Amino acid sequence: MTEDRHSQFRDSGTDRRTAEQVPETPQTRAPAYRLAFNDPDFMCREELRPVRLQLELLKPEMILNERGIQSTVVLFGGARIPEPAEKARARTETLSELSKYYDEAREFARLITEKSMASYGREFVVATGGGPGVMEAGNRGAADAGGSSIGLNIVLPHEQAPNAYVTPGLCFNFHYFAIRKMHFLMRAKAICCFPGGFGTLDEMFESLTLIQTDRMAHVPFLLFGEDFWRRIINWDALVDAGTISPEDIDLFRFVETAQEAIEIIDAHYADKTERRL
Numbered sequence: 001m002t003e004d005r006h007s008q009f010r011d012s013g014t015d016r017r018t019a020e021q022v023p024e025t026p027q028t029r030a031p032a033y034r035l036a037f038n039d040p041d042f043m044c045r046e047e048l049r050p051v052r053l054q055l056e057l058l059k060p061e062m063i064l065n066e067r068g069i070q071s072t073v074v075l076f077g078g079a080r081i082p083e084p085a086e087k088a089r090a091r092t093e094t095l096s097e098l099s100k101y102y103d104e105a106r107e108f109a110r111l112i113t114e115k116s117m118a119s120y121g122r123e124f125v126v127a128t129g130g131g132p133g134v135m136e137a138g139n140r141g142a143a144d145a146g147g148s149s150i151g152l153n154i155v156l157p158h159e160q161a162p163n164a165y166v167t168p169g170l171c172f173n174f175h176y177f178a179i180r181k182m183h184f185l186m187r188a189k190a191i192c193c194f195p196g197g198f199g200t201l202d203e204m205f206e207s208l209t210l211i212q213t214d215r216m217a218h219v220p221f222l223l224f225g226e227d228f229w230r231r232i233i234n235w236d237a238l239v240d241a242g243t244i245s246p247e248d249i250d251l252f253r254f255v256e257t258a259q260e261a262i263e264i265i266d267a268h269y270a271d272k273t274e275r276r277l
Helices: 012-019 046-066 084-089 093-098 100-117 134-144 177-186 198-212 226-232 235-241 246-251 258-276
Strands: 072-076 125-128 150-154 171-174 188-193 221-224 253-255
Touching (some): 046 171, 072 100, 072 177, 084 100, 100 134, 100 188, 100 221, 100 258, 125 134, 171 177, 188 198, 188 258, 198 221, 198 246, 221 258, 253 258
Parallel strands (some): 072 125, 072 188, 188 221, 221 253
16 A cells, blocks of 8 residues: 655654664563554554454455445355365265356356446455355456456465455455454445355345345345255245344345346346436
8 A cells, every 4th residue: 555645754664664673682672662553462462452453444445445446246155165177076965066156156256347347347346255165256257357356354264265366456364254244245236145154144144134224225135046045044934923024035136147146236226327317
């Protein structure tokens, strides 16, 4: 990131580099002498959690603003869903069957990125969790179209390395799940949920809750794989129990193919444009 605003005061980067050149003495080697913002041990203290939360919110936001990215299309989905060519290695028969959604995610991301490039990559930029499986397929599809894509990775004991298709300058790493989920939704113009596990369910239900409660805009919300989602979640039972309203079912649509999803998104935003005219 570059500093656009000129100041009469000496900048912090210069002081950081200067401090690294001071003579070695018992005083300068002591942790207390380190510049506070250049002291990892200090920054990781329990009392500094509010500062770390703010930094995780600010860093991706500032970089995305500098890149001129105004809106995203979010792909949620399982890290364990294999590419069809690798489905023979899937842990279960169901995962092998679900491998078709790797291709659908890849194709959807390719198609939406082609549309994004018409806006010089500012609108409808693909955003995934940056990991393997469906996430890899999303970033890979964007790369197939010659466009950029975002990866919002998180430090985990497993599956934490970003996939090879995320645009390097748009690949972020998080400590806090909550801030990561904020970045998924802050610019989202559409949300696509592919089959997945706990992480996908968590992301899906938090997003639906925000839309249901009018805490975020009502955007196209697409669930790929109706059979999978109806087996995993008994939506009608929730309505029958009265724990959700019948109209809450209308917050999302089931789709099977990338082309079907593109048509729904196109129709949604074409309708909004017509209403403004």
